[in-house]
Amino acid sequence: MEQRTIFITGASAGFGAAIARRFAAEGARIVATARRAERLDDLRKELGDDVVLPVALDVRDRAAIERVVTDLPPDFADVDVLVNNAGLALGLEPAHEADPNDWQRMLDTNCAGLMHCTRALLPGMVERGRGHVVNMGSIAGSYPYPGGNVYGATKAFVQQFSRNLRADLLGTGVRVTCVEPGLVGGTEFSSVRFGGDSERAAAPYTNTEPLTPEDIAETVHWVVSQPPHVNVNAVELMPVSQAFGPMRIHRT
Ligand code: NDP
Ligand code: 8X3
Helix, strand or coil, X not given: CCCCEEEEECCCCHHHHHHHHHHHCCCCEEEEEECCHHHHHHHHHHHCCCCEEEEECCXXXXXXXXXXXXXXXXXXXXXXXXXXXXXXXXXXXXXXCCCHHXXXXXXXXXXXXXXXHHHHHHHHHHHHCCEEEEXXXXXXXXXXXXXXXXXXXXXXXXXXXXXXXXXXXXXCCEEEEEEEECCECCCCHHHHHCCCCHHHHHHHHCCCCCECHHHHHHHHHHHHCCCCCCCCXXXXXXXXXXXXXXXXXXXC
């Protein structure tokens, strides 16, 4: 197989790091981006100088995204796969008690960041007549839950943006997939959501078997490894130990 170049946002932890490892195992080149440069450097040391290009990037900084893409060295410049994975949930308070700054940060990261990374890398893909944008959605984008307010809404944006990208990219050879996981353990997601409160962060994973970051990496690898005429529009996956609940009814 031809050597692929994968540009990953949020490669310093969780899904992003697992996706980097999965693609490195098949000999791909990885542009590994996130804010914590030292973590990316560890990934470079682990996977190899020729394999990982660590790039410090805050996806909320649109000018920085454009700079990073323009300045990619020739070996990493022809990006085949963009994995828009950087994202976060903050808090689980009801809308009338949530911190508006948290809401803004989720919008800036999960929506604006994803949108501008896509915009920066798409022209090259269209010009080359091939490419794949994999967006990290969530079951929270399809199914509401108490306290999911803006986080779920950002992931609904990711789903619909993915579908609209497909509409725009018809005939270009560029593919788009939205991956929508449920409960996944072994990442920093819950710790970030609860501001480092380890007890609250651990609660969702107690006495259950969640998905793993490696399950997500395998899914991303699978969607981009389909024959060129196949576009997997969306993949929703949950652990067997997770399912839908009934509608709630308030009774007086
Ligand atoms: P982690 O918290 O482990 O990883 C998040 C990654 O995003 C980190 O590498 C972090 O890097 C990066 N990131 C956060 N903010 C920014 C920013 N402003 N600029 C650049 N990078 C940023 O979470 P997960 O791996 O669990 O989550 C990855 C994605 O999957 C997210 O979009 C999340 O919403 C989604 N998801 C997670 C699920 C779960 O249960 N874990 C389920 C469904 C979806 P750094 O801090 O170094 O910048
Ligand atoms: C993460 C899954 O259920 O915590 O996107 O929102 S959930």
